[in-house]
Amino acid sequence: MSLLIRGGTVVNHDHSRRADVLIEGDTIARIGTAIDAPAGVEVIDAGGCYVMPGGIDPHTHLEMPFMGTVTADDFESGTKAALTGGTTMVVDFCLPDPGQSMLAAYQDWRRKSERAASDYGFHMAVTSWSKQVFDEMEIVVKTYGINTFKHFMAYKGALMVNDDELYNSFARCAHLGAMPLVHAENGDVVARMQEALIARGVCGPEGHAYSRPPEVEAEATNRAIMIADMTGAPLYVVHTSCREAHEAIARARASGKRVYGEPLIQHLLLDAGEYESRDWDHAARRVMSPPFRDKAHQNSLWAGLQSGSLQVVATDHCAFTTEQKRIGLEDFRKIPNGTGGLEDRMPLLWTAGVATGRLTKEEFVAVTSANIARILNIYPRKGAVAIGADADLIVWDPSGHKAISAKRQHSRIDYNVFEGFTCTGVPVVTLSRGRIAWKDGDLRADKGDGQYIERPPFSPIHVANSTWKQQTAPIAVQRGGITP
Ligand code: URP
Ligand code: ZN
Ligand code: ZN
Numbered sequence: 001m002s003l004l005i006r007g008g009t010v011v012n013h014d015h016s017r018r019a020d021v022l023i024e025g026d027t028i029a030r031i032g033t034a035i036d037a038p039a040g041v042e043v044i045d046a047g048g049c050y051v052m053p054g055g056i057d058p059h060t061h062l063e064m065p066f067m068g069t070v071t072a073d074d075f076e077s078g079t080k081a082a083l084t085g086g087t088t089m090v091v092d093f094c095l096p097d098p099g100q101s102m103l104a105a106y107q108d109w110r111r112k113s114e115r116a117a118s119d120y121g122f123h124m125a126v127t128s129w130s131k132q133v134f135d136e137m138e139i140v141v142k143t144y145g146i147n148t149f150k151h152f153m154a155y156k157g158a159l160m161v162n163d164d165e166l167y168n169s170f171a172r173c174a175h176l177g178a179m180p181l182v183h184a185e186n187g188d189v190v191a192r193m194q195e196a197l198i199a200r201g202v203c204g205p206e207g208h209a210y211s212r213p214p215e216v217e218a219e220a221t222n223r224a225i226m227i228a229d230m231t232g233a234p235l236y237v238v239h240t241s242c243r244e245a246h247e248a249i250a251r252a253r254a255s256g257k258r259v260y261g262e263p264l265i266q267h268l269l270l271d272a273g274e275y276e277s278r279d280w281d282h283a284a285r286r287v288m289s290p291p292f293r294d295k296a297h298q299n300s301l302w303a304g305l306q307s308g309s310l311q312v313v314a315t316d317h318c319a320f321t322t323e324q325k326r327i328g329l330e331d332f333r334k335i336p337n338g339t340g341g342l343e344d345r346m347p348l349l350w351t352a353g354v355a356t357g358r359l360t361k362e363e364f365v366a367v368t369s370a371n372i373a374r375i376l377n378i379y380p381r382k383g384a385v386a387i388g389a390d391a392d393l394i395v396w397d398p399s400g401h402k403a404i405s406a407k408r409q410h411s412r413i414d415y416n417v418f419e420g421f422t423c424t425g426v427p428v429v430t431l432s433r434g435r436i437a438w439k440d441g442d443l444r445a446d447k448g449d450g451q452y453i454e455r456p457p458f459s460p461i462h463v464a465n466s467t468w469k470q471q472t473a474p475i476a477v478q479r480g481g482i483t484p
Contacts, residue, residue, distance in 0.1 A: 002022065002024050002038060003436075004038075004042070005023070005395060006035070009051065010385050011362060012052075012386070013362055013365045013383075015362065020032060020033065026433040026434045028386065028387055028393075029387065050361060050395075053392060054369065054382075055082075055088065055345065057090045057317065058091040059093075060315065060317040061338065062317070063075060067335075067336040068336070071320060074112065074115060075117075075120070075450075076116070077410060077411060078411070080410050080447075081409065083430050085343040086346040087345065087346060088432050089121070089382055091148075093122070098158075098159070102124055116447070116449075116450030117446060117449050119452075121145075121452065121455055123146065123149065124149050127161065133169075134172060144454070145453075145454020146455065148236070149173055149180050151166055151169060151182050153187055153220045160187040166227050167231060170231040173231075174231050180228060180236070182220070182224040182235065182238065184240075185289060186219050186223075194207070194333050205286070211332075217241060221249065225237075229257055235257075238316070239262060239263070239264050239267070241263065241267040241293055241301070246301060249261040260312065261304065261310040262310070262312040263312075264315055268349075271298065285325055288318070311366075314345075314372075318337070318339065319412070321413050321414055324336050346394075346427065348423055349364065350364060350424070350425030369382065391433055394427040396425065397425070400428060401422060401424055403420070403421075404419060405419060406419060433451070437449070
């Protein structure tokens with residue numbers, strides 16, 4: 001099937017120009033001015049609109065077992081919601097139970113993701129360390145096309161890994177040409193603060209925020225950066241939420257370390273005041289880790305996106321219904337952690353970023369698709385309007401409006417943390433590998449339309465990046481990580 005997008009302005013991360021885009025099959029065949037429509041081609045009028053790469057959300061948790069329950073959006077509802085908001089690829093976290101084989105977890109996730117309506121990939125989580133994990137990491141990279149491994153420095157007693165495990169795994173990543181990701185919060189300190197709060201009778205959702213101050217995130221971010229540096233691995237810090245963690249990343253980058261930071265749209269727009277609500281449901285629906293911060297932290301995150309010290313805006317879409325949140329009615333430690341945002345990330349970021357003058361439209365493309373495509377080694381197949389690239393495209397109306405409301409959303413949950421926000425800037429058309437997935441309010445994508453996207457490993461030069469005595473990096477890389 002062929003499509004011609006006519007009359008729009010093509011926006012990439014590095015330039016914009018007036019051009020038509022011809023799509024043949026899954027990919028972009030031509031970009032140029034005044035392309036004649038071949039016979040039988042469907043023409044999409046993009047007059048007054050921008051034609052941009054579809055968004056990539058590199059941080060989702062679809063149908064994920066977590067904290068005694070399972071996230072409410074599965075690969076079908078989650079990716080459909082994504083497409084309506086202009087996101088054409090998600091990267092989800094494949095999470096083995098501690099001790100479970102990564103290969104078995106991968107098979108579970110492949111089964112669940114058969115329902116995906118958009119393209120998708122996985123990060124693999126390292127939730128324990130053993131000879132089996134060491135061996136399976138190679139299969140994950142070489143056979144499954146996964147070049148990223150996630151490490152939780154929080155969730156003590158569940159997913160958390162300790163420093164020796166981080167070091168072993170990061171070194172293994174460096175050897176395999178893979179990149180470690182971290183959830184950076186000091187889980188030991190969080191657990192201690194939680195106990196102290198409960199002992200003092202603080203059991204409500206506000207206790208969640210009190211037990212996870214910026215310091216626990218800053219400490220863990222600094223620690224992960226240093227451990228990665230000692231192994232020669234690059235590092236990607238997920239859901240960077242505070243000034244101190246952002247500064248640690250900026251400092252690392254300024255000293256030559258290959259470290260990336262990912263703020264969430266929630267942390268950019270919502271603040272800690274949400275937890276002071278007298279309405280338990282309201283506050284609990286916003287319980288996530290790290291928690292929302294105050295305005296000074298938000299300003300720092302925006303500055304990071306503007307200056308390039310933070311590279312990606314994600315959602316960490318981990319949606320629980322109000323009923324699921326109520327598992328923690330008596331004890332905030334039991335409230336399932338997570339919020340949604342997959343459907344709204346792009347319009348919200350345009351509204352608060354581009355429409356306010358904080359970001360250019362090219363920077364918007366950088367932080368919603370191009371940067372993460374490069375970081376994940378799938379650029380320019382994804383993240384670019386370029387000949388030969390997958391035709392994952394959005395036709396973006398910068399003056400279109402959308403009022404966010406749970407009543408109209410595609411996510412399965414019964415509320416929206418952005419309820420009442422009005423967005424200026426919306427996708428009028430979303431194409432997923434050349435197929436119309438969303439057009440003028442009509443969702444056309446169906447379950448199973450999405451494809452699994454393999455990501456090749458990075459070159460050894462890319463990962464051998466230690467600034468800690470340059471000579472030690474090759475040693476760590478040669479060792480291939482520490483065998484148990
Ligand atoms: O609260 C959060 N962020 N839930 C999802 C799991 C995680 O930590 O990313
Ligand atoms: Zn996390
Ligand atoms: Zn997450």
